[in-house]
Amino acid sequence: MKKLLLFAVLALASQLATAQCNATITPLGPTALCQGESVTLQASPGNLYRWFLNGNYIALLTTNIFSVNTPGSYKVVVDSMGCIDTSAALVVTVNAVPPQAIISVNSSIVCQGSSTALVASSGNAYQWYLNGASISGANNDTFLATVAGSYIVVIDSMGCEDTSSVQVMTASATPAQPGPITFSSDTVCASTAVTLSVDPVAGATSYEWGVMSNIPVMQTTAVPSVTDTVYHSWSMSTPATAVFVKAINSCGSSPMSTDSLAIYSPVNTTGMNNDPDITYLGLPAYICPTGSANELNAFSHWAMAGYSGTGTYQWYRNNVPISGATGYSYNVTRGGSYKVVITTGGVCQATIQKPAIHQVAPLPASVDIFTPQPLCTGGVIILKVNFDNDGYNGGNYNWWWLRNDTIVSGSAFLAATSPGEYKIDFWGYGYNNQLVQCPASQVLANITLSGTQATPVSIVQNGNDFTATSGFVAYQWYKNNVPISGATSNVYAKTIWGDYFVVATGGNGCHSKSNVILGMENVKAGEYHIVLFPNPNSGRFTLSAGLKENRSAELVITDLTGRLIQARQIKTLNGVIEEKIDLESYIMPGLYLLKLTTENYTKVISFVKQ
Numbered sequence: 001m002k003k004l005l006l007f008a009v010l011a012l013a014s015q016l017a018t019a020q021c022n023a024t025i026t027p028l029g030p031t032a033l034c035q036g037e038s039v040t041l042q043a044s045p046g047n048l049y050r051w052f053l054n055g056n057y058i059a060l061l062t063t064n065i066f067s068v069n070t071p072g073s074y075k076v077v078v079d080s081m082g083c084i085d086t087s088a089a090l091v092v093t094v095n096a097v098p099p100q101a102i103i104s105v106n107s108s109i110v111c112q113g114s115s116t117a118l119v120a121s122s123g124n125a126y127q128w129y130l131n132g133a134s135i136s137g138a139n140n141d142t143f144l145a146t147v148a149g150s151y152i153v154v155i156d157s158m159g160c161e162d163t164s165s166v167q168v169m170t171a172s173a174t175p176a177q178p179g180p181i182t183f184s185s186d187t188v189c190a191s192t193a194v195t196l197s198v199d200p201v202a203g204a205t206s207y208e209w210g211v212m213s214n215i216p217v218m219q220t221t222a223v224p225s226v227t228d229t230v231y232h233s234w235s236m237s238t239p240a241t242a243v244f245v246k247a248i249n250s251c252g253s254s255p256m257s258t259d260s261l262a263i264y265s266p267v268n269t270t271g272m273n274n275d276p277d278i279t280y281l282g283l284p285a286y287i288c289p290t291g292s293a294n295e296l297n298a299f300s301h302w303a304m305a306g307y308s309g310t311g312t313y314q315w316y317r318n319n320v321p322i323s324g325a326t327g328y329s330y331n332v333t334r335g336g337s338y339k340v341v342i343t344t345g346g347v348c349q350a351t352i353q354k355p356a357i358h359q360v361a362p363l364p365a366s367v368d369i370f371t372p373q374p375l376c377t378g379g380v381i382i383l384k385v386n387f388d389n390d391g392y393n394g395g396n397y398n399w400w401w402l403r404n405d406t407i408v409s410g411s412a413f414l415a416a417t418s419p420g421e422y423k424i425d426f427w428g429y430g431y432n433n434q435l436v437q438c439p440a441s442q443v444l445a446n447i448t449l450s451g452t453q454a455t456p457v458s459i460v461q462n463g464n465d466f467t468a469t470s471g472f473v474a475y476q477w478y479k480n481n482v483p484i485s486g487a488t489s490n491v492y493a494k495t496i497w498g499d500y501f502v503v504a505t506g507g508n509g510c511h512s513k514s515n516v517i518l519g520m521e522n523v524k525a526g527e528y529h530i531v532l533f534p535n536p537n538s539g540r541f542t543l544s545a546g547l548k549e550n551r552s553a554e555l556v557i558t559d560l561t562g563r564l565i566q567a568r569q570i571k572t573l574n575g576v577i578e579e580k581i582d583l584e585s586y587i588m589p590g591l592y593l594l595k596l597t598t599e600n601y602t603k604v605i606s607f608v609k610q
Contacts (some may be wrong), residue, residue, distance in 0.1 A: 024087050027092075031093065036069075042065055087483065126155055131152055151168075175251075181245060207246065313343050318336045335357050336393075361392060383422065398428075399425065401425075408588070457514045481499070531543075555581075556597070560590075588609070
C-alpha cells in the first residue's frame with residue numbers, strides 16, 4: 001500500500017515538471033509597434049529567464065515580464081527547478097511615425113457663402129475633426145471648411161498616427177460699401193494735398209483709394225500703398241476728378257463709394273511762351289506821368305496783361321490793391337511796382353510781378369493862380385504848377401510852360417502876360433539814361449484878356465532895401481518866384497540872396513509885375529545858389545551862382561538830343577559866379593539845357609531861347 005502511494009506521487013511530480021519546462025512567450029499587446037512605442041512580453045512560469053534577440057543574448061531576469069521596443073525575433077529560455085526549455089520565436093516590428101501632422105491654410109477666415117481649403121501634411125490615411133467630433137467622409141489630405149470652428153486632422157501611416165494642432169477658423173463676409181467720402185476741402189489746387197476719409201467699415205482690414213476715368217466705363221486706378229480710412233496726400237491735376245474707395249478684407253472688396261472733387265489748376269507763372277506773364281505793351285521800360293489811360297503810348301503809360309484763363313484778378317501797385325482793377329489787363333499811368341494776383345476756383349492763387357516801372361518825372365497835377373483873372377493889357381497873371389510825386393521815384397528831369405503849345409518859361413512860377421491855354425511839357429531820363437520827351441499835360445490854366453490897361457510897376461534898390469512904385473492898392477513881393485509871406489507893402493528889406501520882384505494891383509484890379517532884381521549880398525557860407533536869368537529871352541542870359549567851394553566849375557550847354565552847343569570852364573571869385581552867356585546868334589528858338597558842374601555838385605537848368 002505504501003509503495004503504491006509513493007509511485008503515484010512520483011508520477012504526479014513528473015507530469016508537473018514536464019508542464020513547467022514547456023517555455024512560451026505571450027505578448028501583452030500588439031507586436032507591430034510605432035516608433036517610440038513598446039510591448040510587454042510574458043514568458044511561461046519558471047525560476048530564471050534568459051532572453052534572446054535575433055539569437056543574441058540580451059537579458060537574464062528572475063521575472064517572466066520583459067518590455068521591448070526594438071524590432072526583431074525574440075526567444076526566452078526558461079529554467080524551472082532545473083527543467084530548461086526554449087520558447088518559440090516571437091517577432092516584434094517597429095513602424096516609423098508619420099511626419100508631424102500640420103494643417104496649412106491661406107487664410108483663417110471662412111467667407112460667407114464660400115469655403116477655405118485646409119491642407120494636411122502627407123500620410124496614408126486621414127481623418128478630419130471639427131470641434132472634437134470626426135467629420136464623416138473627411139478622409140482626404142484636403143478639407144474645404146465652410147463653417148467656423150476648431151479643426152484638427154489625424155494622419156495614419158501603416159498604423160501609426162499623428163494629430164495636428166488646432167486650426168481655428170473664423171467666419172467672415174465681404175465688407176459693406178463704405179459710407180460717403182469726406183473731403184477736407186471741396187475745391188483744391190492741382191498737386192495740393194487734400195484729405196479724403198470715410199467712416200471705418202466693420203470687418204474691413206484695408207481700403208483701396210483711386211481715381212475713375214472714362215465714366216461710365218468705370219476704369220479705375222488704385223493709389224499704391226493706401227490702406228487706411230484716411231488718405232492724407234491726394235495729388236490731382238485734372239479740372240474735375242471722380243474718386244472711389246473700397247473696403248477690403250480676405251473675403252474680397254466691397255462695392256465702391258464714389259464722389260467728385262473740383263480740382264483747379266493754379267496759374268503757371270514760369271516759362272516764356274504761352275505761360276501767363278505780365279506783358280509790357282511798348283518800349284522802353286519807363287512811363288511819363290502825362291497822357292490818358294486809354295492811349296497805347298509807350299511814353300504815356302503801359303498796358304499790363306495777366307493770365308488769360310478763367311479766374312479772378314486783382315491788380316496791385318506798391319502792394320496796395322488798386323480799386324476796380326479786377327480785369328485781365330490794367331493800364332498803368334503811374335510808376336511803381338505792379339503785380340496781379342490771379343485766383344482760380346476761389347482757392348488757387350498765383351502772383352505775377354515785374355520790376356518797378358520807372359516814372360521819369362512827377363505829374364503836373366494842379367495850378368495855383370496867385371493873381372485873379374482876367375488878364376489886363378500890359379498886366380500879368382502869376383501861375384505856379386503843383387506836382388504830384390506819387391509814382392515818381394527820383395532822377396533828373398526838367399519841364400517848361402507851354403502857351404498855346406509854344407514854350408514860354410522853364411520855372412515853376414509863370415508870369416503870364418498873354419492870354420491862351422497853358423500846359424506843362426517836360427522831359428526825363430528813362431531806360432539806360434535815355435532822354436525822354438513826354439507828352440504835354442492837360443490844360444492847367446486858360447487865361448483870358450480884358451480890355452483894361454494895367455499900370456506899370458518898377459523897383460528901386462537902395463542897398464538891401466527895395467521900394468516899388470507907389471499908388472497901387474496891393475503889393476506882393478516874391479523871392480526866387482515864391483511869394484514872401486507878409487511882404488505886402490511897397491517897401492521890402494532884403495535879408496538873403498535871391499531874385500526879387502513885386503506884383504502890384506491897381507485900383508482897376510489889374511496886376512503888374514516889376515523888373516527882377518538880383519540881390520548878391522549876404523550869400524551864406526556852405527550854400528548853393530544858382531539862377532539863370534532872364535528866362536526865356538532872345539539868347540542873352542546871366543548865370544549867377546553862390547557855391548560852397550572856391551574852385552572852377554564846368555559849364556555845358558546842349559539841346560534836348562544831347563548835341564553840344566557850348567562848353568567851358570568858369571572861374572569863381574570867393575565862390576561867386578557872375579557869367580554872361582550870349583547864344584543869340586548860335587542857336588535856333590527852342591528849349592535847351594545848361595549843366596553846371598563843380599567837384600561836389602551838379603545842377604541842370606532848362607532855358608528857352610525865343
